[in-house]
Amino acid sequence: MTEPLVLGIETSCDETGVGIVRGHTLLADAVASSVDEHARFGGVVPEVASRAHLEAMVPTIERACDTAGIRLSDVDAIAVTSGPGLAGALMVGVAAAKALAIGVGKPIYGVNHLAAHVAVDQLEHGPLPEPCLAMLVSGGHSSLLRVTDVTGQDGGVDPLGATIDDAAGEAFDKVARLLGLPFPGGPHIDRAAREGDRVYVDFPRGLTSRRDLERHRFDFSFSGLKTAVARWVEARERSGEPVPVNDVAASFQEAVCDVLTRKAVDAAVSEGIEDILIGGGVAANSRLRAMAEERAAAKGIRVRIPRPGLCTDNGAMVAALGAEMVSRGRTPSALDLPADSSLPVTEVLV
Ligand code: KG4
Ligand code: ZN
Numbered sequence: 001m002t003e004p005l006v007l008g009i010e011t012s013c014d015e016t017g018v019g020i021v022r023g024h025t026l027l028a029d030a031v032a033s034s035v036d037e038h039a040r041f042g043g044v045v046p047e048v049a050s051r052a053h054l055e056a057m058v059p060t061i062e063r064a065c066d067t068a069g070i071r072l073s074d075v076d077a078i079a080v081t082s083g084p085g086l087a088g089a090l091m092v093g094v095a096a097a098k099a100l101a102i103g104v105g106k107p108i109y110g111v112n113h114l115a116a117h118v119a120v121d122q123l124e125h126g127p128l129p130e131p132c133l134a135m136l137v138s139g140g141h142s143s144l145l146r147v148t149d150v151t152g153q154d155g156g157v158d159p160l161g162a163t164i165d166d167a168a169g170e171a172f173d174k175v176a177r178l179l180g181l182p183f184p185g186g187p188h189i190d191r192a193a194r195e196g197d198r199v200y201v202d203f204p205r206g207l208t209s210r211r212d213l214e215r216h217r218f219d220f221s222f223s224g225l226k227t228a229v230a231r232w233v234e235a236r237e238r239s240g241e242p243v244p245v246n247d248v249a250a251s252f253q254e255a256v257c258d259v260l261t262r263k264a265v266d267a268a269v270s271e272g273i274e275d276i277l278i279g280g281g282v283a284a285n286s287r288l289r290a291m292a293e294e295r296a297a298a299k300g301i302r303v304r305i306p307r308p309g310l311c312t313d314n315g316a317m318v319a320a321l322g323a324e325m326v327s328r329g330r331t332p333s334a335l336d337l338p339a340d341s342s343l344p345v346t347e348v349l350v
Helices: 035-039 046-068 087-104 113-119 168-178 186-193 210-216 223-238 245-271 286-297 316-327
Strands: 005-010 015-022 025-033 077-083 108-112 132-137 142-147 157-162 275-279 302-304
Touching: 005 046, 005 087, 005 113, 005 316, 015 046, 015 316, 025 046, 025 316, 035 046, 046 087, 077 087, 077 113, 077 316, 087 108, 108 113, 108 316, 113 132, 113 142, 113 157, 113 275, 113 316, 132 245, 142 245, 157 245, 168 186, 168 223, 168 245, 186 245, 186 286, 223 245, 245 275, 245 286, 275 286, 286 302
Parallel strands: 005 077, 077 108, 132 275, 275 302
Antiparallel strands: 005 015, 015 025, 132 142, 142 157
């Protein structure tokens, strides 16, 4: 079987995603988001997310099958996000996937959400270069991974560094809130920053001092930056002057993108890797995309970033990783596979 037909289910956070792929070809990518239900809380409420997954699951599966023009019985395998993510939310997806696998009598693959953010790029740019340096930047994670086998075989996904406090997306969301922009803040900061001055405020670049680089060369820290923005805004408000939202957004975004791209390129160079892949919701950021391209090119490194719709959480990424599991002959998961909210990135298939 060279081109497996795989249905993937993603429910780790607030998107109910059902994707269908044939090998590296995307056939359907149905997403139902509960983001609007969380907006007034300024963050994702786990119980609200779980209930929304439950309601959206069957209609989203039906929509994906209709779009792909397939029947459930046609699929070769079911893939599902086993973790990491919100425990209750994951459980809905895992239970649905198990029911489908039993119903259609097909194997099930419980996979890692983070590795799926890497695998999704195959749907757009073809086979993954292995090794590649993957930078995952989302609302829950910021990490640099050396990927020699995206299915995780023989230490194929090796973490080089990660955030020691807030994730990059979390920093975008918190700073957006400070600036009075809606949740989730990333896209709003991105838009505001286009009209702003990137060098208006010189915000701190976390873990980039010479001393930090000794211990945390490939790690990230964004909580100091978030605090610096909060202090700056407070000082402005106290002095009675208006806060230049676009300029603060642009300066904050510049600080995040500067650190992310600097460390990603440094990691690729130090590992002798010629391809950087960026995934996760923050990879949708226009400044990050441009800066990564520019800095990598200066070192002769190629950059692959999926289109924004495939960077944020979706089911196609899970289907893509599932298809890779089938193509590479990996053993399916047991039917009692768990939903593991803190699944380590090194464990790609449960
Ligand atoms: O990967 P994702 O959809 O969900 C998680 O697994 O967290 O990422 C969501 C995060 C949010 O923090 C959101 O603000 C951020 O990605 N994000 C962006 C942009 N679009 C989404 N951050 C910066 N710029 C964007 N254009
Ligand atoms: Zn994600």
